[in-house]
Amino acid sequence: MVAATQERPAAQSVGASLNVEAVSHAFDIRGTPLSVLDRVGLAVEPGGFVALLGPSGCGKSTLLRLVAGLEPPDQGLITVDGDLVEGPDPSRLLVFQDPTLYPWRTVRGNVALGLEAQGVGRAARAARIDQALGLVGLAGFADAYPHQLSGGMAQRAALARALVNEPRLLLLDEPLGKLDALTRLAMQAEILRLWQEKRFTAVLVTHDVEEALILAERVIVLGDRPAAIRAELPVDAPYPRHRDDPDLVRLRRTILEILGQTT
Numbered sequence: 593m594v595a596a597t598q599e600r601p602a603a604q605s606v607g608a609s610l611n612v613e614a615v616s617h618a619f620d621i622r623g624t625p626l627s628v629l630d631r632v633g634l635a636v637e638p639g640g641f642v643a644l645l646g647p648s649g650c651g652k653s654t655l656l657r658l659v660a661g662l663e664p665p666d667q668g669l670i671t672v673d674g675d676l677v678e679g680p681d682p683s684r685l686l687v688f689q690d691p692t693l694y695p696w697r698t699v700r701g702n703v704a705l706g707l708e709a710q711g712v713g714r715a716a717r718a719a720r721i722d723q724a725l726g727l728v729g730l731a732g733f734a735d736a737y738p739h740q741l742s743g744g745m746a747q748r749a750a751l752a753r754a755l756v757n758e759p760r761l762l763l764l765d766e767p768l769g770k771l772d773a774l775t776r777l778a779m780q781a782e783i784l785r786l787w788q789e790k791r792f793t794a795v796l797v798t799h800d801v802e803e804a805l806i807l808a809e810r811v812i813v814l815g816d817r818p819a820a821i822r823a824e825l826p827v828d829a830p831y832p833r834h835r836d837d838p839d840l841v842r843l844r845r846t847i848l849e850i851l852g853q854t855t
């Protein structure tokens with residue numbers, strides 16, 4: 593029997609903490625460095641939901657790729673739960689801006705990839721895949737091939753492929769960008785529900801200020817390339833949020849001003 597200790601382990605928090613410290617990154621374009629990130633720092637607490645907004649080409653996808661461990665930053669540190677990110681890991685997954693499904697695998701086969709790699713048995717795999725496909729509304733398309741899907745359905749399949757692994761940190765790079773307006777609203781509600789239920793930590797890149805304000809607890813606005821953080825705004829409105837909430841309308845105006853646009 594294990595002796596009772598004074599200090600109990602904290603209730604298991606599913607979400608991971610993320611720390612990005614002074615991260616700079618450049619790409620080499622035919623011998624000329626293209627500076628993309630300039631000493632970016634941000635922290636997301638376990639189970640937090642942060643949205644990143646910024647002009648096209650400023651470096652948002654690059655930042656998510658670095659956090660996912662797909663490439664190392666030139667300078668700075670990225671830690672998840674205090675551990676240095678040194679490569680990809682199924683506990684922190686990136687849903688890419690362009691869904692990258694294997695064309696020779698069915699939807700089910702694509703969603704199965706991570707579980708296969710982890711050696712999850714066939715029966716457990718099937719149950720988890722069915723559940724993930726149900727979550728994104730693709731239950732009827734498990735046996736379809738990617739070329740038989742619409743752009744939005746492919747994006748939902750890519751989301752299911754990440755969710756099935758039950759990541760502790762979910763990086764979403766404009767995951768709803770290709771969806772029609774109605775499906776987009778439905779999927780925003782789904783993402784919110786999933787996040788509230790699973791308590792993973794979420795970082796969402798979006799071009800849609802309203803989407804950021806409906807979903808995130810904090811919005812980070814990046815400037816032009818090389819991206820540095822221009823502003824961080826807490827969004828305190830309780831969930832579920834309404835687009836016409838005066839606080840959100842005011843925040844939206846502020847963010848658009850920061851982004852250099854006018855309403």
Ligand SMILES: Nc1ncnc2c1ncn2[C@@H]1O[C@H](COP(=O)(O)OP(=O)(O)OP(=O)(O)O)[C@@H](O)[C@H]1O
Pocket residue numbers: 619620621626628646647648649650651652653654655689817
């Ligand atoms: N592998 C790469 N090699 C060279 N340059 C790259 C590479 N990836 C990105 N870049 C450049 O880095 C800059 C930032 O790209 P990134 O994809 O991070 O922008 P973004 O903020 O995600 O833009 P968008 O909102 O349009 O998706 C761009 O100028 C892009 O051309």
Ligand SMILES: [Mg+2]
Pocket residue numbers: 652653654689765
């Ligand atoms: Mg991008």
